[in-house]
Amino acid sequence: MTDSEREDELLRLNRTLAEIHKQLTAASGKCTEAQVELQNNLTDYWQSYGGNLWDEAQMIEAVERQRSITAVIHQGQVQLKQALSSPYFGRFDFIEETSQETRPEPIYVGLLTLTDRKTGEILVYDWRAPVSGMFYDFERGAACYQAPMGKVNGIITLKRQYKIIQGQMKYMFDSDLKIDDDILQEILSKSVDAKMHTIVTSIQREQNQVIRNDENQLLLVQGPAGSGKTSIALHRIAYLLYRDRKTINAQNILIFSPNHIFSDYISNVLPEMGEENVRQTTFQDYIASFKDLLPIEIESRAAQLEYVLTGRSGKEFAARLVAIHYKTSPEFAGIIDQYLSYYENQLVLDYPDITFGSRMIFSKAEWLDYYLTHFSFLPPLRRLTKIRELIHLRIRPLTHELRRQKEAEIVAAGEEINEQTIKALARVAARQELGGLISQIDKLTQLQPLTLYRRLFTHSTLFKRLSAGTSVPPEWPAICRQTRAWLNQGKMPYEDSPAFLYFQGILAGFPAKNTIKYLVVDEAQDYTVLQYKILGKLFPDCSWTILGDPAQLVHPYIQGIKFEQLSQLAAFANPRMITLSRSYRSTQEIQAFCNALLPAATPVAYLNRRGPLPQVVKFDRLDPAKVLEALQSMQAAGCRSIAVICKTIRQASALHQTLPSHRSISLIVDEDAEFKRGIVIIPAFLAKGLEFDGVLVYNANSDNYCHEQERKLLYTVCTRALHRLMICWNGRPSPFIEVMKKSLYQTN
Numbered sequence: 176m177t178d179s180e181r182e183d184e185l186l187r188l189n190r191t192l193a194e195i196h197k198q199l200t201a202a203s204g205k206c207t208e209a210q211v212e213l214q215n216n217l218t219d220y221w222q223s224y225g226g227n228l229w230d231e232a233q234m235i236e237a238v239e240r241q242r243s244i245t246a247v248i249h250q251g252q253v254q255l256k257q258a259l260s261s262p263y264f265g266r267f268d269f270i271e272e273t274s275q276e277t278r279p280e281p282i283y284v285g286l287l288t289l290t291d292r293k294t295g296e297i298l299v300y301d302w303r304a305p306v307s308g309m310f311y312d313f314e315r316g317a318a319c320y321q322a323p324m325g326k327v328n329g330i331i332t333l334k335r336q337y338k339i340i341q342g343q344m345k346y347m348f349d350s351d352l353k354i355d356d357d358i359l360q361e362i363l364s365k366s367v368d369a370k371m372h373t374i375v376t377s378i379q380r381e382q383n384q385v386i387r388n389d390e391n392q393l394l395l396v397q398g399p400a401g402s403g404k405t406s407i408a409l410h411r412i413a414y415l416l417y418r419d420r421k422t423i424n425a426q427n428i429l430i431f432s433p434n435h436i437f438s439d440y441i442s443n444v445l446p447e448m449g450e451e452n453v454r455q456t457t458f459q460d461y462i463a464s465f466k467d468l469l470p471i472e473i474e475s476r477a478a479q480l481e482y483v484l485t486g487r488s489g490k491e492f493a494a495r496l497v498a499i500h501y502k503t504s505p506e507f508a509g510i511i512d513q514y515l516s517y518y519e520n521q522l523v524l525d526y527p528d529i530t531f532g533s534r535m536i537f538s539k540a541e542w543l544d545y546y547l548t549h550f551s552f553l554p555p556l557r558r559l560t561k562i563r564e565l566i567h568l569r570i571r572p573l574t575h576e577l578r579r580q581k582e583a584e585i586v587a588a589g590e591e592i593n594e595q596t597i598k599a600l601a602r603v604a605a606r607q608e609l610g611g612l613i614s615q616i617d618k619l620t621q622l623q624p625l626t627l628y629r630r631l632f633t634h635s636t637l638f639k640r641l642s643a644g645t646s647v648p649p650e651w652p653a654i655c656r657q658t659r660a661w662l663n664q665g666k667m668p669y670e671d672s673p674a675f676l677y678f679q680g681i682l683a684g685f686p687a688k689n690t691i692k693y694l695v696v697d698e699a700q701d702y703t704v705l706q707y708k709i710l711g712k713l714f715p716d717c718s719w720t721i722l723g724d725p726a727q728l729v730h731p732y733i734q735g736i737k738f739e740q741l742s743q744l745a746a747f748a749n750p751r752m753i754t755l756s757r758s759y760r761s762t763q764e765i766q767a768f769c770n771a772l773l774p775a776a777t778p779v780a781y782l783n784r785r786g787p788l789p790q791v792v793k794f795d796r797l798d799p800a801k802v803l804e805a806l807q808s809m810q811a812a813g814c815r816s817i818a819v820i821c822k823t824i825r826q827a828s829a830l831h832q833t834l835p836s837h838r839s840i841s842l843i844v845d846e847d848a849e850f851k852r853g854i855v856i857i858p859a860f861l862a863k864g865l866e867f868d869g870v871l872v873y874n875a876n877s878d879n880y881c882h883e884q885e886r887k888l889l890y891t892v893c894t895r896a897l898h899r900l901m902i903c904w905n906g907r908p909s910p911f912i913e914v915m916k917k918s919l920y921q922t923n
């Protein structure tokens with residue numbers, strides 16, 4: 176880059192900053208006006224409130240309108256202030272193939288579009304604008320983008336990147352490569368603070384195709400640990416909010432995250448991009464929403480995992496593991512579907528005529544007609560309720576008739592003369608006579624989902640019929656016994672909850688959320704077939720982005736869904752799977768170590784960012800002093816965020832107690848906790864999705880990580896480390912480490 180080019184760039188920066196200042200001044204005037212207007216509206220509201228509901232409704236509407244105008248202006252101000260610090264991060268010069276112009280147009284790319292209000296010239300393009308996509312997708316040479324009017328071809332003649340901090344140009348350089356690996360290395364070599372950050376300046380081409388995908392209603396993104404799945408999901412949300420800004424807002428997007436610690440951890444990314452945070456929820460939240468509705472207490476996911484990971488022994492434990500595996504399987508989902516289809520299609524087939532004396536009230540044929548045709552758009556339980564209401568309507572004239580008949584009988588008997596008493600006695604007599612009929616109708620039109628679900632474990636012939644032709648584990652009788660024992664105590668094992676809630680939803684109806692237009696499911700490998708079926712019912716009218724990594728299944732015994740199966744679960748228009756190939760999080764040494772933990776998998780490609788070899792260290796006892804020493808050495812090496820990852824909640828809590836300085840070290844064992852800075856002790860299942868400068872994997876002994884099913888758990892915890900990884904053990908190390916090449920780590 177020549178000196179005069181440098182000077183031009185600095186002039187351009189000053190011009191851009193001057194425009195932002197101008198717009199900020201104008202916006203602050205507008206904001207004050209809007210605030211005054213809002214204040215006036217509120218004062219009017221309180222002064223004029225006179226009990227007239229119509230006036231009040233109008234006033235509330237005016238206040239709400241003013242409030243949202245104020246919020247929009249305020250949001251604009253926040254974005255301008257962000258832009259004042261760093262208005263853009265990239266530039267490319269583009270000349271359209273069909274253009275008469277001979278000079279390429281410089282396109283500056285930043286977090287928001289900025290137009291010179293006087294000349295109308297676009298000074299900066301939002302990174303999400305169609306034209307900006309070329310910054311991520313192309314190097315110098317032929318390039319194209321999809322404009323609203325169609326495809327535009329052309330040539331990129333220059334690519335430049337900038338680092339502008341607090342309005343000061345720190346550096347700029349021309350980049351031949353798309354987004355230089357050097358830039359990535361610089362970004363990734365830093366230590367991380369508490370929360371995740373935007374990657375907008377260095378999005379990679381393979382990531383960009385996910386972020387800007389416009390065609391597929393179901394987008395499945397599979398990528399190794401650290402390949403940016405979560406980051407991409409959030410950038411995709413920002414993109415959708417920009418692209419569809421006239422039709423959707425943050426309320427129309429929902430993220431399913433693994434837990435609330437993770438939700439908190441990613442909560443800064445969208446605001447950093449100038450967008451409002453979207454709602455996040457977890458499957459556990461969905462279960463919790465039934466807390467007061469169900470006559471049963473559902474075991475928590477954490478309690479189930481803790482039980483499973485404590486590695487007990489014995490027949491009961493073994494049967495529970497098989498139960499978890501089987502109840503989360505596609506086969507079991509099929510059995511539930513069959514059972515439900517019985518209620519859907521056959522329940523009323525042999526229902527009797529409802530008669531009273533010689534009168535036909537509701538015929539066999541009507542049961543079929545109403546249940547299978549008229550009300551077939553409703554879930555079975557609601558159909559039955561409707562039919563009950565209908566029958567009751569038909570009985571009403573009969574009741575009146577019967578009462579009159581009874582009154583006449585009482586009068587004829589001459590025992591009562593008081594009219595009131597005659598009526599009361601007639602009512603009672605009529606009710607008694609109709610009692611049998613009413614209870615017959617009630618019986619026929621009631622379904623108790625829990626009672627029906629329970630039958631799977633009590634009626635062996637029913638289960639045999641439903642499971643015919645599928646492979647049922649030999650432990651099924653023990654599984655039935657265990658499940659019955661839970662249910663008898665008013666409790667339900669966590670592994671039954673998706674099956675039961677699906678069952679309940681199909682019978683009684685799902686609380687469908689039609690306002691959600693985009694659903695994002697992160698850590699998708701941890702969901703089972705039935706959980707996806709539930710999501711499909713809850714969000715019937717939306718596009719899905721599903722991101723996950725089958726190698727990071729933290730629950731050793733569940734059958735997570737295979738990505739290929741997902742697109743078959745619902746009739747998605749045009750499903751597509753994109754596989755990411757490269758990982759960005761860890762140093763080359765840590766990544767190589769992690770790759771070796773999964774020998775069967777395709778090795779993950781990684782950046783050439785170097786660091787020390789992971790340490791596999793023998794602690795004579797699991798001595799707290801040694802743990803502190805290890806933590807101090809990581810801190811001395813510049814790690815700001817450090818996690819000691821234990822296998823279970825119990826191990827994490829016990830370790831926390833033994834550390835003399837445990838007050839300055841946070842213990843996270845609750846799924847609803849906030850993400851903490853500094854040093855944390857955390858169980859493996861809560862660490863997923865998070866990352867830390869340094870990770871100490873505690874107690875990686877042969878008795879802790881030994882079963883094949885626990886391999887992925889160990890892989891997941893090791894891949895949380897960016898710069899330093901230490902694994903400590905005593906007794907004997909995990910066999911997964913023992914068989915590894917010694918050159919992949921150092922020892923003490």
Ligand SMILES: Nc1ncnc2c1ncn2[C@@H]1O[C@H](COP(=O)(O)OP(=O)(O)OP(=O)(O)O)[C@@H](O)[C@H]1O
Pocket residue numbers: 359362363372373374377378379382398399400401402403404405406407724727759760863864865866894
């Ligand atoms: N293009 C990029 N530029 C800079 N940093 C990136 C890029 N892509 C990913 N990263 C960084 O890599 C790290 C891992 O990203 P992220 O957590 O989104 O990956 P992931 O695939 O969801 O990981 P995991 O499956 O292990 O939870 C983060 O620090 C993220 O900021």
